[in-house]
Structure formats: structure tokens, C-alpha cells
Amino acid sequence: MTSLSLKNIKKAFGRTEVIRGIDLEIEDGEFVVFVGPSGCGKSTLLRMIAGLEDVTSGDLFIGGKRVNEVQPAKRGVAMVFQSYALYPHLNVRDNMGFGLKVRGEKPAAIVARVEEAAETLQLGPLLDRFPRELSGGQRQRVAIGRAICGNPDVFLFDEPLSNLDAELRVHMRAEIAALHKRLANTMVYVTHDQIEAMTLADKIVVLRGGQIEQVGTPRDLYNNPANVFVAQFIGSPKMNILPGAFVAERLSAGGIYVPAGKVVGMRPEHLHVAGMDDAVLNGRVVLAEYTGAGSLLHVDVGGGETVLVTHEGQDEPPNGDNIALGIDRENVHILTPA
Template sequence: MSNLKLKTVTKSFGKAEVIHGIDLDIHDGEFIVFVGPSGCGKSTLLRMIAGLEDITSGDLFIGERRMNEVQAAKRGVAMVFQSYALYPHLTVRQNMGFGLKVRKEKPDTIARKVDDAAKTLQLEKLLDRYPRELSGGQRQRVAIGRAIVGDPDVFLFDEPLSNLDAELRVHMRAEIAALHGRLGNTMIYVTHDQIEAMTLADRIVVLRDGLIEQVGTPKELYAHPDNVFVAQFIGSPKMNVCDAGAVAPALEAAGVAVGDADRIGIRPEHLRMVADGGILTGKVILSEYTGGSSLLHLTVEGAGTFLVLAEGQEAPVPGVSIGLSFDPSNLHRFDKDGLTLRQQALVD
């Protein structure tokens, strides 16, 4: 079994505590993504699971075995780093089999496992090349292949795609998702890119300042964020959030309840431009054309800048005032502490 459990796990560097009592259950075969801004502790948490950082307090279990004092090499995990970490003087075949050679596996066993991994990752034709002869995506596949041949219970990925260009990142995302589908191993993936998190994860763990803000499926975090931070971190472009008082008269005049909300939020893709009327009115200050759509920046009186995702080839030009409407069910309400207010009723 490759389920993981973290129980009140903390990490301190000297007097500075950077991980503050993490509790998390990861199920066998799950694809879990740790996501959050730089400095939130996601890579530190991954390195603690890998055994590359000591756990200051708390417990880590993989299966039923407590792993706090177990050496990294004996935890049944394999890690793929942001840098490919390939030996430049070894061929692809030798890089992939190096760990098995160190463990003194038989040569025929090494060859079989390397060939199987190469077939899985479509590296058969590259086995005799050196890293300098490979593209960035190919090098990353070799690094993943090196992890596969060790037959780990758990794969750990630390921002493995951040060194790749945008097109290649999309391609490698699909390859990693397909790999998880074929292997079925538990995978834990660290990224600061919430698009990667949304497209890859069975569940996402959103971290901030060494604490878990929310755990859930991509759809749960998008539709039902627990607080303002998660609401604005998950989704691209980020959610519009403003003081409820600034827009309360307009919303309530349109039959939309503000209730006890201190702040309200609405996603750019849920706002619709209307020719007449509308719940809110904004003036376009910037229009960013992206091909199939445009991202509009509008000033809404008293509420600051709003983003609106306008589909199609045509979009209003700067200086034009437009009406905005939305389905009231898509409005998010937050209290003074930034926590979500649930089940606010609509005004009749």
C-alpha cells in the first residue's frame, strides 16, 4: 500500500518554523498536487516526505510504517527534480539504470527495467544518446524514467516542468497524466502553476505560509473555495474581489442578496457584457487580445478594477462604458476574515 499520512508535521530551520502542524491523508494511487505561492512550504513538505529534510515534530507514515527516521533510499519513493540532474558523461541508458547499479542489481535485471521504462516513455531510440544530445522535454522524460526503474511506491515531482517552454509544458503535462494512468502509483506533484494543478490533480492541497488552506478536487476548489485566498489563487484569470458595500446598492437593486458579506467575488468568465442596463457598470481601461477571447480591465465605480473574459474576436475599446450581468448563483460572499459565507439566500 502506498497511502501516506502526515500527522501534525512541523519543520523548523533554527528558530524559524516554516511548516506549522500539517495533517494530511493521501490515498493509495492518488495524484495529489501541492500548490501555493513561492515560500509557502510546498517544496519543503515534499522534501520531508522524500527524506531529504528532517521532520522537526509530528509523524509521517507510508503505508503502515512510520518513516521519520527511515533513510531516503529505503522509503520506497522516487523524486523528479526541477533540474534534470542527469550525469552528462553517461548515456540515457546508463543514467536510467544508475540507481539500480548502485543497488547492485543484476545486469540483465537492469537492462530489462530500463527497456520497460524506455518503452513506457517512448525513449527507445534515445537510449544510446548523451544528455547534451537531447531536448529539454527528452531530458525530463529520462529523469522520470530513472525514477520509474526503481519501482517506487510513491513518485514525488518538484516543479518538474518549470524549465520548459510553454508549448512543451502542455505536452509534458499530458505525458505525466498518461503515465499516472498507466502506472497507477501514488504521485505527489509540487507546482506554483495553478493551471498544472487543475489539469493534473485528483485533489489539490493549497498551501500558504506553511499551512494548508484547503484540500479538495479541482472542481471543489474552483466552485466552493473556503476563503478569499483560495478563491483568487485557483482560477485564471483570478477572481474579482471587492468590498461588498461598494456594490451592495447595485446588487440589491437587481435582486441579488449581499447579506452579511464583507467582500464579494465574481470570476471574470462569469461576467457577461450587456447592451442595456446590467447589474454593474464599468469603463474599459485596457483590452488584452488573446486570440479566441479578450481580457478586459474595467474600473467599476467604488469597487476598483474588474477583469472580464470576453469571448470572440470583437471586444470594447478602452474608454467605453459597458454593463455587466451575471448569474447570482456565481456570486461568492466572504466575511470580514476572508472566509466564505455559505448558502446566502437571494432577495425575492
């Protein structure tokens, strides 16, 4: 059983503290995604788990064993980086088996492990090619295959898809999800892309400024964000946030009370064009962005506030139209400002 446990983990570079007391439990076999804006500490935290960065203070456990001083090679982890880090002079077969060769594994065992990993990732026809002869997605699969060959207890992914184009990212996301299903290993994945987090994770850890803002399943974070930062980071397009006083009177008519100092969140897909009697907001369409299945409306609701509205169908209101907006009351979020 390979769980991870982080207890009051801190990391400082000189006087600059970048990880500020992280407490986190990752269960055996979970796919956990660290997500957050650039500079939030997610890659540093991953590197600390891998042993590539020292822990300034706190305790790090892998499989119940404290590993603060354990060398990276002895932690039972394998890391897949943003750059593929393949040896250009070695073919796919030798790249995948290189780590095993360095560890002194028998040649027959190396061949068996490489072929097994190649079958898992559908790399068999590519084993004799060199990295220069592969596409970006194929190179990333080779890097993942090299990690699989090491038979690790824990896989660590540091933004592995960020160098790929949009279509290939979608394909590789599906491949990584299928890989986790087949292997059932514990996986920790770092990304700044909340779509990757939502589609891959069993559990998401939202980080900001070296601290955890919220931990939960994708549905938990989407439907019950803890604060404005999480509400706007998770979800695309992001949640609309309005001052409580701006809509308090309208919401109170529907039985929703907005406490002083709170703000109101409404996701674009929960707002809809409505009749005046059902309106929570009134505004003017500033821009209607056609998306194929519908449109994304930018609506000026006064007071210097603009909201986004997901409008289905092909009959979006034109720019400049005055419209009324309604919302299902159960989809209103009362939040603490960021």
C-alpha cells in the same frame, strides 16, 4: 497499498517555523498536487516525505508505516527534481539504470527494467545518446525513467517542468498524466503553476505560510474556494474581488445577501456585457486585450476598483466605452477576506 498520512507535521530551521502543523491524507494511487506561492513550504513538505529533510515534530506514515527515522532509500519513494540531475558522462541507458547498479541488482534485471521504462516513456531510440544530445523535454523524461526503474511505491515531483518552454510544458503535462494512468502509483507533485495543478491533480493542496488553506478536487477549489486567497490563486485570470458594501445593494435586488465584513467574488468568465436593466456593475473600459477567441476587458467600475471581464467574440467594446456588466447570480461568491 501505498497511502501517505501526515499528522501534525512541523518543520523548523532554528527558530523559523516553515511548516506549521500539516494534517493530510493521501490515498493509494492518488495524484496530489501541492500548490502555492514561493516560500509557502510546498517543496520543504515534499522533501520531508522523501526523507531529505527531518521532521521537527509530528508523524509521517507511508503505506501505514511510520517513517520519520527511515532512510530515504528505504521509504519506497522516488523523486524527480526541477534540475534533471543526469550524469553527463553516462548515456541514457546508464543514467536510467544507475540507481539499480548501485543497489547491486543483476545486470540482466537492470537491462529489463531500463527497457521497460524506456518503452513506457518512448525513449527506446535515445538509450545510447548522452544528455548533451537531448532536448530539455527528453532529459526530463530520462529523469522520470530513472525514477520508474526504481519501481517505487510513491513518485515525488518537485517542479519538474519549470525549466521547459511553454509549448513543451503542455506536452510534458500530458505525458505525466498519461504515465499516472498507466502506472497507477501514488504521485505527489509540487508546482507554483495553478494551471499544472488544475490539469494534473486528483486532489489539490493549497498552501500558504506553511499551512493548508484548502484541500479538494480542482472543481471543488475553482467553484467553492474557502477564502479570497484560494479564490484568486486558483483560476486564470484570477477572480475579481470587490468589497461587499460596493455591490450589496445591487445583489440584494437579486436575492443575494452580503453579510458585513465579507467580500464578493466574481470570475471574469461569469461577468458579461449587459443591458442597463440587468446590470450589477457599470464602468468604463480601460483596456481591451485581444486573445483570439475573444478579449479580456479591464473595466473601471468606480471607487478605485477595476474588474476583469472575459468577452467572447470579435466585437469587443473599444477603450473608453461606458458599459454595463451583468452576472449570473449563482456564480457570485461570498468570501472571507484573506
